Amino acid sequence: MQKTTIARLLPAALLALASGSASAAGFQLLEQNASGLGNAYAGSAAVGENASTIYFNPAGMTLLQDREFSAGLSMVRPSFKFKDKGSSTGILTGKASDAGGWAALPNAYLSWALDKDLYVGVGIGAPFGLVTKYNRGWLGSAHSIEFDIKTININPSIAWRVNDTVSLGFGLNWQRMEAEYLRRAGTVNAPGMPLASTFAKLKADDDSWGWNVGALFTLTDATRLGISYRSKIKHKLDGDLTGKGPIAPFNAAISSDAKATVELPDTWIISAVHKLDSRWELLGDVSWTGWSSIDKVDIKRTSGPMAGAIAQTLDTDFRDTWRVALGANYQLNDAWKLKFGIAWDQTPVRNAEKRLTSLPDNDRIWLSFGGQWKPSRASTLDLGVAYLHVDDTKINNGDAADPQKGLVRGEYDSSVWILGAQYSQAF
Template sequence: MRKNRIALLLSLGTFSLASGAASAAGFQLLEQNASGLGNAYAGSAAVAEDASTIYFNPAGMTQLQERELSVGLAAVRPSFKFKDKGSSSGFLTGDTSDAGDWAALPNGYLSWALNKDLYVGVGMGAPFGLVTEYDDDWVGAAHSIKFDIKTYNINPSIAYRVNDKVSIGAGVSWQRMEAEYLRAAAVVSPALTQTYATLDASSDAWGWNVGALFNVSDATKVGLSYRSSIKHKLEGDLKVKGLAAGASAALTTGKAEADVELPDTFILSATHKLDSRWELLGDVSFTGWSSIKEVDIVRTSGSLSGTTVQTLETEFKDTWRVAVGANYQMNDAWKLKFGFAYDQTPVKDKERRLVSLPDNDRTWFTVGAQWNMSKASRLDLAAAYLYVPKTKIDNDQAADGRGRVTGEYDSSVWILGAQYSLAF
């Protein structure tokens, strides 16, 4: 059986954009560090305890030591168990089991003080992503068999301390996006169920981010952060192989493209030290998923050049995420972390839910521990369980020859994170 792996990465679906159950709702990947995972990323734009602040709020670099390095890895295990409840799939009758498997998401950051008030840094990671892979003959094969999107994000940043109370920061992002999408041509004949169309496409694009950090008091910090949307024009090859390949212009190999605008995000965070041992953290974030209303896949070569091959009408809605967390300083060496979050899905209903994005609202439960190995080095370990309620799907593409997928997903996600931070 073909498994469904989260890689560094982003998800489109059915010849366009979608995503399965990544860590955050939609196909957003919050695992940009492990130091925040233990708190369910509560306080993400205000904490500024290591160089990974470059992603969540570049202004936080002014709270760091002269030079700091952080490298991390998150191991993610999604589970998507589909139960068929009356799908109409023509000549496709196969079932599929758990479409999830372990995968790894690395990240890295470097911060450098040019003087006491001016800092520069760079971060590397993958803010969106998912890979989905089902059995070749499952009932939804004409919707999607495999969807593999990778994003690589490099984020140079700068921060300036205005005074003891206020710091500001900004950055630019170069982002690489690569997509591979495979599906059966149609469900209306055996030849078409054994004919496969594959889209391989890629894009380079630029975005930006800004942030501000306010030291309200010795005990309280407030952070604001905004990351822009990024417009991608994916260009590549549409390949058709199998029994019916070449039977018509629509089933021939050629060039294709698709425009995708990844959403912007806004974060408001706060941290407050109750005493020498306890610290509270909070986070409210907004993601502008409505930038993805629909995605057109358009041929750019051959007799059908300019023709839309397929339109994915996602009609995503904007979403909110709320997180709270707490830290307990056991002693000079160890700190314990706890977190809880509620994350909305951008999918409006079961009719617009895609097999490459069996997404739903999710609730985070997280724990973590931070070990100060020395004055200059620190290790963070964290674990998260994401509860996802039963997820219904009733996606009807029969009018386009791809059948109707009707059923229910039983989904969940486990995340394990580790991070090493060094001041030098």
Template structure:
């Protein structure tokens, strides 16, 4: 049985490469640490409790000890079950498999104080990822049978403590992106050409650069505010478009059925976060988060042939037409004793998908609400273990994507979706 898994995203040779579908809205991955899961990532740019602050706000390194390392892993289990309600699939039929399964998302960070006010750090993570795999054939196979996005992000960073109240941070990001897209060529055959049993498969990749900045303000001993910004990353992916099955033998007559080089341009969105933490007493602390993601950078995504007799023509356009989104999160911490802290959180996360007509079968995304709980154990003065769990409620998700004019059928129906996230983060000062 084929599944949709969550994020095949990992740091270079230090960690094993994993795979899967995004747990945040769109194909964004919030699981850049596991220590934030218990608070639904509330306060992400202000907490600075371990070296994973490098991703959320590099200025937070000034709140750490002289040398710190943090390693984490999140296990994510999405479920996306499609129910057909009047689709037009020609020779294609069926709802496909439940598109969810367990997968792992690791991360790693290192922070090092060069002197009392200047810190150097590096992070390994994957901010975007997606795999949607419906199985061999279903009613929407001509729109997508499998869609996969992988990113690996390496983030060298610097932080400077300006004074006791203000810290600044900056980072550069080398990011590798790989994408794979596979579908049945058409919902029916064209004369002797077996389109409904042949596949088109796109495989492309690219390396690109981005940057991020942040600031952390200590307004009082009990109040911190953090702001951070991560830039867009413009990927110009190149690879090939392969035709397989009986249709491939007709490529000499119709160059659209030939294997060819291909290119795809996509601009991954920028993000802005403002966060706060507020100690209410010796035991209680409140956290808040408001974040914006510029998903409108992802509009129509043309797949362009880059070789052969019809080089320069568009093989297909993925019509995403995303909108910008907001996410709001609230969290609380309760200090149970010197060794244990309990974490709670709730969040609302908007989808970039505008409506059911523009919802892609490769990304059956919808708004989601996070319910989170976790705990932090101080193993020793310099060692900390964080554990967290989240359940993401996703309402019934309608789709009515009509691509009949292009021979790819009309997918009309409803998804029943949810996500579970479990995570652990181990942080050590030395």
């Protein structure tokens, strides 16, 4: 199922760079710039301080200089440490390694003023991503060993300054999604069916389209309000399931082509920025994400004698979520600005029974700090760091009597560190 056209080689190269580990709730990646990291992304749809506004609110391009380029990199390090509390997983009894690891999230943006009121731009980033990776011998390996979701999003945009108060923006989004899922075929071994000794792997991908809009209101010289919306994007993933174990006929029996449909959620953001005085600036953000678009994911076979059958269902039953962020900036001198932020981020996972080993997610609190250095009017360097405190995370997923999966019961001790840098240049 490999294609070698140039149109697919470029996204594949970008995806190789953008290996994402979920930092926001669910598997959303807020790190579409590093300049907002120090504020925990408070004010994201209203700040418009560099070309990365193309992602958060394209209308913010009307705040920029005639031509601007911005590029950044965030390094994300989640930690998911599992402690068993009564799991029942057949002959699988091993301890779990930390399922988190370092991931790199690059971004790049370019904006261009066609005239004083009309701007165009393009952005490249990775808005969704997830990597959880356990050791192969852990007791929950029939649920998951490795789960890897990557996206790359290319976002051409346009902005129009209607008047001194109102600006509007619109963008299209071409998005590629790749998914890889590895687990044991089951928790037991039987003659001719060595479930616990056989590994099942799904690899699938898709390209799809979405859109985004935004509006920016300059209420006074000191206050701006931003509103933005990003659409759902439905991915119809096509790929293959492969079995690898000690008995070749059994491997062949569980192998086939496969497909799965995932509708990534839409998002609303309302942001405000208010300059208190010559030194202090306040930022606020309320966002809503429609995670209920992912109720469950059926992995269906599309070839072989079992074509049309469901190989596995990921029963997510996600709920819609809210995120609230507050931030402040302090202008230390002409060259340096200090940034502070705090946020509460709600998980789409409803309870321990619906929590997956591949996504041991829970509510989190962001604590962020950053600094911005402007050596000249045309260039800016942003540095930021954030620590995400994740609530103790209970899991009670599966059925002790199910020989294919078993029951995983326990608790995760989780946290996330994010380090980021962004360079912006006007020219």
